[in-house]
Amino acid sequence: xxxxxxxxxxxxxxxxxxxxxxxxxxxxxxxxxxxxxxxxxxxxxxxxxxxxxxxxxxxxxxxxxxxxxxxxxxxxxxxxxxxxxxxxxxxxxxxxxxxxxxxxxxxxxxxxxxxxxxxxxxxxxxxxxxxxxxxxxxxxxxxxxxxxxxxxxxxxxxxxxxxxxxxxxxxxxxxxxxxxxxxxxxxxxxxxxxxxxxxxxxxxxxxxxxxxxxxxxxxxxxxxxxxxxxxxxxxxxxxxxxxxxxxxxxxxxxxxxxxxxxxxxxxxxxxxxxxxxxxxxxxxxxxxxxxxxxxxxxxxxxxxxxxxxxxxxxxxxx
Numbered sequence: 225x226x227x228x229x230x231x232x233x234x235x236x237x238x239x240x241x242x243x244x245x246x247x248x249x250x251x252x253x254x255x256x257x258x259x260x261x262x263x264x265x266x267x268x269x270x271x272x273x274x275x276x277x278x279x280x281x282x283x284x285x286x287x288x289x290x291x292x293x294x295x296x297x298x299x300x301x302x303x304x305x306x307x308x309x310x311x312x313x314x315x316x317x318x319x320x321x322x323x324x325x326x327x328x329x330x331x332x333x334x335x336x337x338x339x340x341x342x343x344x345x346x347x348x349x350x351x352x353x354x355x356x357x358x359x360x361x362x363x364x365x366x367x368x369x370x371x372x373x374x375x376x377x378x379x380x381x382x383x384x385x386x387x388x389x390x391x392x393x394x395x396x397x398x399x400x401x402x403x404x405x406x407x408x409x410x411x412x413x414x415x416x417x418x419x420x421x422x423x424x425x426x427x428x429x430x431x432x433x434x435x436x437x438x439x440x441x442x443x444x445x446x447x448x449x450x451x452x453x454x455x456x457x458x459x460x461x462x463x464x465x466x467x468x469x470x471x472x473x474x475x476x477x478x479x480x481x482x483x484x485x486x487x488x489x490x491x492x493x494x495x496x497x498x499x500x501x502x503x504x505x506x507x508x509x510x511x512x513x514x515x516x517x518x519x520x521x522x523x524x525x526x527x528x529x530x531x532x533x534x535x536x537x538x539x540x541x542x
Contacts, residue, residue, distance in 0.1 A: 228256040230313050230336050242341035251336035254312040259359030267306045277309035283316045284344035300325045307333045317344040361411040361481045369402040369418040370394050372506040376451040381459030388428050393499035395442050402448050404428040411481040419450035455486040455509050462493035
């Protein structure tokens with residue numbers, strides 16, 4: 225399970241969210257385990273039955289104003305009851321001040337409180353996006369990710385089968401590369417986003433040549449930081465005893481982070497222009513998105529011809 229340390233969150237986002245620490249710095253050693261936020265209005269009112277305490281707690285003007293209406297004794301009791309839970313972090317918006325009782329108890333019970341100068345709406349909006357991206361399901365796999373005619377294609381296969389060489393040929397044909405060798409796949413909403421696992425640049429290893437810098441060699445227009453993965457092409461060594469797909473009536477899918485990703489199993493043999501076929505895969509994917517299935521049209525026309533000839537033969541026998 226992915227964990228976000230409060231200290232790491234503060235150090236990485238203090239400028240974007242205009243953050244400052246209210247409690248003792250030692251409280252920043254807590255960790256956040258859920259990628260959601262919660263506004264604890266009901267908890268402050270004393271209802272703790274279904275309190276989602278593992279989330280970041282956001283206190284806006286409404287919550288601060290409500291606490292000011294409570295007597296000091298009642299406010300102390302309410303906060304102490306709420307702080308019995310292992311809350312990782314409170315963020316107070318608009319630069320508002322928290323009651324002294326809350327700051328005292330937070331230091332005593334090791335709960336971090338951070339102030340943000342942003343409005344509540346802006347903070348919640350930005351924080352939601354940040355947490356969604358941080359806690360999004362991810363996996364890393366060996367492959368090469370390219371964008372062909374605007375379609376993100378993940379090229380996979382055994383080491384040495386020619387993934388990088390195929391991507392290099394696609395670059396020569398004017399397409400773009402996202403990353404080579406290892407691809408990070410992140411589930412965002414219902415889309416798979418592919419990117420590099422590091423920020424060292426757009427390098428590619430070509431056996432016999434060595435490492436090349438794609439950005440320097442082909443220009444900034446030949447690379448992308450990330451792209452939606454629309455389909456996967458699995459390169460396979462050609463085997464005579466295997467019956468490969470010839471018509472395309474059956475659409476194959478592979479499960480990736482819970483998403484059914486279309487996959488094309490492409491046999492590789494000497495003299496086969498793989499990059500051109502990958503372009504065809506991309507164009508065919510675009511046509512399918514528009515509702516055009518070439519295999520179905522071909523089969524339908526073939527059946528029409530067969531039926532026509534059958535009728536003609538029946539008439540001639542009469």
